[in-house]
Amino acid sequence: MLDTLKNRKVVLLFPGQASQYIGMGKKLYELSSTYKQTFDKIRDYVNSNLSNFIDIDLKDLIEKEENKDKLDLTKYSQIAIFSVSISSFYFLREYLNFDNILTGAGHSLGEYTLLTAFESLSLYDAVSLVVKRGYFMYNYSKEGTMFAVIYNFDNDSINKLNEIVSKFNSVIANFNSYNQLIVSCDLGVVENLKEEIKKEFSNIKIIPLKVSGAFHSPLVNQANELFKQEILKVEFKDPVKPVFISVDSREHSNNDIIKNLMLDQMVSSVNWINTIENIVRKYNDFIFLELLPNKILTNLIQKGFKNLNVETYSLEDLV
Numbered sequence: 001m002l003d004t005l006k007n008r009k010v011v012l013l014f015p016g017q018a019s020q021y022i023g024m025g026k027k028l029y030e031l032s033s034t035y036k037q038t039f040d041k042i043r044d045y046v047n048s049n050l051s052n053f054i055d056i057d058l059k060d061l062i063e064k065e066e067n068k069d070k071l072d073l074t075k076y077s078q079i080a081i082f083s084v085s086i087s088s089f090y091f092l093r094e095y096l097n098f099d100n101i102l103t104g105a106g107h108s109l110g111e112y113t114l115l116t117a118f119e120s121l122s123l124y125d126a127v128s129l130v131v132k133r134g135y136f137m138y139n140y141s142k143e144g145t146m147f148a149v150i151y152n153f154d155n156d157s158i159n160k161l162n163e164i165v166s167k168f169n170s171v172i173a174n175f176n177s178y179n180q181l182i183v184s185c186d187l188g189v190v191e192n193l194k195e196e197i198k199k200e201f202s203n204i205k206i207i208p209l210k211v212s213g214a215f216h217s218p219l220v221n222q223a224n225e226l227f228k229q230e231i232l233k234v235e236f237k238d239p240v241k242p243v244f245i246s247v248d249s250r251e252h253s254n255n256d257i258i259k260n261l262m263l264d265q266m267v268s269s270v271n272w273i274n275t276i277e278n279i280v281r282k283y284n285d286f287i288f289l290e291l292l293p294n295k296i297l298t299n300l301i302q303k304g305f306k307n308l309n310v311e312t313y314s315l316e317d318l319v
Contacts, residue, residue, distance in 0.1 A: 001318045002095045009286040010101050011279055012117065013297045014085055014110030016270075018209075020077045022068050024293035025084035028091055028319060038087040042127055046079065050128065053135045058083055074212050078109050078134035079127070081293060085113045086123070088292040088315055098240075102283050103251060105244040107297060108174075108216070108270050109133070111262070118239035120258060125234045132230050137213060137266065140223040144214025145190055146173060149181045149197065150205035157201070164200060168193045173216035174270045177304020184214035216269055224266040231263055249274035251282065276301060280310060288312040 028035040043058040054076070061067050062080050070076050106114035109130065116126040149161065161181065162172055170185035170193060185193055194206050213220055236255040244251050247261045247268045288310055290297045295314040302312055 004313060004318060005096050005100075005287075005289070008100065009283070010096060010289050011283065011286050012089075012101060012104035012114070013288055013290040014089075014104065014106035014113040014117070015081065015290060015292075015294060015297055016106065016108035016110040017074065017077055017081065017211075017215075019294035019296045020071050020081050021293060022063065022065055022071060024062060024080075025087065026063060028088060028292070031319075032091045032094075034094060035087045035091040038090045038123075039083055042079075042083045042087070042123070045124055045127055046131060050131045053131045054079060072210060073138060075134045075138035078137075079131045081109060082113055082126070082130045084293050085110065085291050086116050086126070089113070089117045092289075092291065092315065101241055102286055103242050103244060103279065105246065105275050105279065107246070107272060108265075111243075111245060111265065113291070114243055115236070115239065115258070115262075118241050118243055120236050120239040120243070120255060121234065129227075129230060129234060133227055133266070136223040136226045137215060137220060140220075140226055141213030141215070142219040142222070143187050144184060144217065144219040145187055146182055146184050146209045146211050146214055147190070147194070148207040148209060149183060150179060150207065151181075151201055151203075153178045153181065160200065161197065164196050165193065168196070170214075171217045172269060173214070175273045176270075177273060177300045178306055179304040180300065182209070184217035184219065186214065186219065216267065218267060220266055224264065227266060228263050231259065236262075244275050244279060246270045246272060246275045249278050251278070272297075272300065273305075276305065276308070280308060286310070290314045290316075292316055 046054050061076055104114045112126050112130050115121045165172055165183055168189045172181050173184035174182035236259040238253055238255045242251045242253045245261045247265055249271045252258050292315050295316050298312050298314040
């Protein structure tokens with residue numbers, strides 16, 4: 001099915017947290033030497049250099065059913081997803097002419113995979129950053145939570161929700177699609193905030209998320225300050241192709257601008273709606289291709305965007 005990609009212009013999408021599952025990437029690990037070599041290189045580097053942050057072998061974490069609860073924890077899931085995603089990218093390069101890649105975007109954590117794939121970050125620098133990002137977010141976030149709000153939104157109703165959320169000193173953390181927004185808030189206000197939202201919007205659905213903090217909000221300021229120091233130590237290069245960064249939803253090619261945006265990415269909202277719409281505005285006659293693991297971004301685009309006539313595929317299906 002990879003023939004689908006032949007001679008097509010492609011925009012790559014890199015998934016973030018919540019896309020993890022036990023066994024992700026296993027098929028490619030067994031079938032592709034390129035995938036296996038990349039994954040094992042990351043695994044060995046983590047074991048040798050980052051064991052203070054990660055106390056389990058990556059392959060065991062991803063493949064063993066007894067590690068499911070552990071895999072869902074932020075400090076483990078981020079490096080697991082990154083490892084599978086970047087390994088699948090290098091596998092994909094064997095089938096996809098890089099000249100046919102127009103640009104790319106990543107969802108939160110996925111931006112680190114994006115910057116590695118497009119050579120703005122070296123592989124080992126990215127691995128180190130991702131491991132520490134997950135560790136700091138897990139250990140240094142104030143008590144908070146996140147929940148998904150499912151509704152048939154338009155711009156006016158998004159603004160209305162934003163007003164309500166702001167009254168509770170909370171934020172819309174992820175503008176994922178026109179039928180899914182994610183709210184981050186303090187544990188102390190969560191029930192009252194949900195009630196206020198339900199009063200305003202009839203037939204709205206609210207789904208609590210299994211997370212260890214209120215990410216992409218001021219409640220992770222401490223984690224962000226610690227992580228900033230790690231980002232500042234790392235060299236960013238100009239990406240080989242322009243990349244979209246969701247902090248401002250714009251396309252960037254300059255390493256200094258990208259680095260500055262990433263300094264506050266952890267506490268900034270993920271505006272996936274604007275990012276996807278800006279890509280569609282800028283480019284035409286292309287397909288979206290989501291890399292492993294899972295099909296979360298593919299489903300968001302196919303189900304949650306109005307009048308978006310772009311074919312969207314997941315590598316999960318194509319392999």
